[in-house]
Amino acid sequence: MSFELERLRKKLSISFRDTNLLEQAVTHRSVGDCNNERLEFLGDSVLGFVVAAEIYKKFPHVDEGIMSRLRASLVNKDTLAELATDLDLGEDLILGQGELKSGGRRRPSILSDALEAIIGALYLDAGLDEASKWVQELLKDRLECLSVDTATKDPKTQLQEFLQERGQTVPNYHVVSASGLDHNQTFKVSCKVSLLNKDIVTTGKSRKKAEQKAAEKTLAELVKQNA
Amino acid sequence: MSFELERLRKKLSISFRDTNLLEQAVTHRSVGDCNNERLEFLGDSVLGFVVAAEIYKKFPHVDEGIMSRLRASLVNKDTLAELATDLDLGEDLILGQGELKSGGRRRPSILSDALEAIIGALYLDAGLDEASKWVQELLKDRLECLSVDTATKDPKTQLQEFLQERGQTVPNYHVVSASGLDHNQTFKVSCKVSLLNKDIVTTGKSRKKAEQKAAEKTLAELVKQNA
Numbered sequence: 001m002s003f004e005l006e007r008l009r010k011k012l013s014i015s016f017r018d019t020n021l022l023e024q025a026v027t028h029r030s031v032g033d034c035n036n037e038r039l040e041f042l043g044d045s046v047l048g049f050v051v052a053a054e055i056y057k058k059f060p061h062v063d064e065g066i067m068s069r070l071r072a073s074l075v076n077k078d079t080l081a082e083l084a085t086d087l088d089l090g091e092d093l094i095l096g097q098g099e100l101k102s103g104g105r106r107r108p109s110i111l112s113d114a115l116e117a118i119i120g121a122l123y124l125d126a127g128l129d130e131a132s133k134w135v136q137e138l139l140k141d142r143l144e145c146l147s148v149d150t151a152t153k154d155p156k157t158q159l160q161e162f163l164q165e166r167g168q169t170v171p172n173y174h175v176v177s178a179s180g181l182d183h184n185q186t187f188k189v190s191c192k193v194s195l196l197n198k199d200i201v202t203t204g205k206s207r208k209k210a211e212q213k214a215a216e217k218t219l220a221e222l223v224k225q226n227a
Numbered sequence: 228m229s230f231e232l233e234r235l236r237k238k239l240s241i242s243f244r245d246t247n248l249l250e251q252a253v254t255h256r257s258v259g260d261c262n263n264e265r266l267e268f269l270g271d272s273v274l275g276f277v278v279a280a281e282i283y284k285k286f287p288h289v290d291e292g293i294m295s296r297l298r299a300s301l302v303n304k305d306t307l308a309e310l311a312t313d314l315d316l317g318e319d320l321i322l323g324q325g326e327l328k329s330g331g332r333r334r335p336s337i338l339s340d341a342l343e344a345i346i347g348a349l350y351l352d353a354g355l356d357e358a359s360k361w362v363q364e365l366l367k368d369r370l371e372c373l374s375v376d377t378a379t380k381d382p383k384t385q386l387q388e389f390l391q392e393r394g395q396t397v398p399n400y401h402v403v404s405a406s407g408l409d410h411n412q413t414f415k416v417s418c419k420v421s422l423l424n425k426d427i428v429t430t431g432k433s434r435k436k437a438e439q440k441a442a443e444k445t446l447a448e449l450v451k452q453n454a
Contacts, residue, residue, distance in 0.1 A: 037291040038283065045279035052272035053350075056265065064264040123280075128355060167394030 008092040014122060014134065021125050023094070025117035028110055030096030036117035043120030046128070050135045051075050054143055062148055073157040074142055077170050080112035083138060089114055155216040159193075162219060168194050171218065173211050176201060191218045196225070235319040239345065241361065243352050250321070252344035255337055257323030263344035270347030273355070277362045278302050281370055289375055300384045301369055304397055307339035310365060316341055382443040386420070389446060395421050398445065400438045403428060418445045423452070 001009070001019050008026065009016060016022045021039070029035040048071070055070050062070075073079070084090075090105035093114055104110050123131040136143070160170055176188040187207045190199040191214035200218045204210030228236070228246050235253065236243060243249045248266070256262040275298070282297050289297075300306070311317075317332035320341060331337050350358040363370070387397055403415040414434045417426040418441035427445045431437030 038294065041291040041294050042279055042283050045276040049272040049276035052269055056269050064268040067265065067268050165394055167392050 004092060008089075011087060011092075012118065012134075014126075016121070016125050018125050021121040022118070025121040026089070026092050026114050027094040028096065028099055028104065028114070030099040030104070031094055032096075036114060039117035039120035039124075040113045041120070042123060043116035043118065046119050046123045046131050047075055047116060047135060050132045051139070054136065054139075055146075058143065058146070059148070066148055066152070069152070069157060069161065070146055070148075072161060072164075073154055074139060074146065076157075076160060077109060077112045078156065078160075078173070079142070080115050081108035084111035084115040087115075155212050155219060159191075159215040159219045159222075162222060163193060163195070166195070171215065173214065175207060175210075178207075189214050191215060193218055193222070196221055231319060235316075238314060238319075239361075241349060241353075243348070245352050248348040248352050249345070252348040253316070253319050253341050254321040255323065255326055255331065255341070257326040257331070258321055259323075263341060266344035266347035266351075267340045268347070269350060270343035270345065273346050273350045273358050274302055274343060274362060277359045278366070281363065281366075282373075285370065285373070286375070293375055293379070296379070296384060296388070297373055297375075299388060299391075300381060301366060301373065303384075303387060304336060304339045305383070305387075305400075306369070307342050308335035311338035311342040314342075382439050382446060386418075386442040386446045386449075389449060390420060390422070393422070398442065400441065402434060402437075405434075416441050418442060420445055420449070423448055 005019055005023055009019070009022065014022075024034060025036050025039050025043075027035045029037055051071050051074055052067070055067050059067065059070065089111055093105055093110065095104045095110075099107075099110070119131055119135060122134055156171075163170065172192040174190045174192070176190050178185055178187050180186050184205075186203050186205065187210040188201060188203045189207065189210035190201045191211070192199045196218065200214050200221065202210050202213040202217060204213055232246055232250055236246070236249060241249075251261060252263050252266050252270075254262045256264055278298050278301055279294070282294050286294065286297065316338055320332055320337065322331045322337075326334075326337070346358055346362060349361055383398075390396070390398065399419040401417045401419070403417050405412055405414050407413050411432075413430050413432065414437040415428060415430045416434065416437035417428045418438070419426045423445065427441050427448065429437055429440040429444055431440055
């Protein structure tokens with residue numbers, strides 16, 4: 001196994017029998033035909049099922065609509081990209097020259113796709129039980145924090161659902177600037193959605209808070225525009 | 228176990244340990260709070276995963292886009308309602324008075340939801356392996372017939388995807404009339420979609436053929452309207 005693959009395997013705490021699968025999972029389509037798109041399709045469905053089953057167990061009294069929202073608040077490109085960033089997956093991606101030059105290692109969609117592909121690869125290599133355990137560990141903190149309030153009140157989720165219901169792509173959040181000292185930083189964040197012809201810019205004491213505010217403001221604009 | 232539940236259990240060839248789960252799976256929300264909506268949410272994700280895994284195995288060389296289409300051609304309200312009708316699931320549904328009177332036993336959405344809920348109940352009762360086997364048996368003929376051509380050429384699938392991409396509900400097919408003798412019948416079918424202000428009506432030698440023609444014509448109209 002190459003040094004890079006061994007580093008990735010350790011980082012993920014997975015022992016792959018077929019390391020070719022792991023390599024394929026981090027190979028972006030910009031490299032060529034043997035890439036991670038098929039594994040991503042598979043991983044997406046594994047992830048959807050595992051999270052649905054966890055939510056069903058954890059929330060025995062909430063209705064189907066809330067369960068769907070709870071799942072959407074965990075299984076979305078944004079959250080997956082954050083998890084991939086936490087794992088520092090960017091350095092392990094195998095990208096074509098064009099993507100390398102244009103900052104593909106940090107692109108959220110590439111990161112989240114690779115994470116889903118890893119889940120698909122793990123399912124093929126070790127079976128559903130192992131893949132399920134790994135996903136549960138990966139999402140442990142977020143699953144623990146999940147509450148009905150998250151589903152009903154989180155503005156980013158609400159915005160995403162609003163867009164999905166209208167067949168639109170997910171919103172694009174972007175950190176415009178971060179200023180101030182370590183414990184007193186201010187983040188300026190923009191939120192871009194296909195249905196608005198301007199970006200919404202907000203500030204907050206953390207990236208997350210700034211994004212939540214941006215989502216709230218964007219949603220308000222969209223509702224106003226639709227009214 | 229009641230006579231009705233035993234009849235359903237036999238029909239499905241499933242031995243449920245917890246028959247309450249089976250009863251819940253066929254209980255529509257019109258009856259009250261203890262209904263099949265939560266089980267449907269769970270079953271939907273089991274079904275999505277099982278079919279994704281089957282398609283991944285059966286088509287080792289097709290790309291992710293085609294795999295998504297192949298799955299959508301199997302896992303959709305229309306197909307699930309047909310499968311539920313083949314199982315004669317209508318007579319086993321537990322419905323509120325209003326739904327009973329308005330023909331709920333034959334309503335495609337109620338039938339397909341109940342089938343998904345049964346899959347969810349089976350997963351809870353017997354685990355994923357059993358649920359997966361049952362789904363594979365249920366879809367056996369359709370999985371065998373599945374080809375890349377189905378995904379790329381079937382007009383009903385194409386129409387459904389066109390509408391889904393635009394955040395619209397699925398098309399509504401309706402048999403206007405059936406005439407002629409057993410082996411030489413002609414079906415007149417209408418297709419209604421939210422984006423067109425008229426129904427498209429076509430005829431064919433089977434219901435399926437008439438619907439395919441209607442889908443093709445509707446799609447052509449929508450494309451023309453969009454152009």
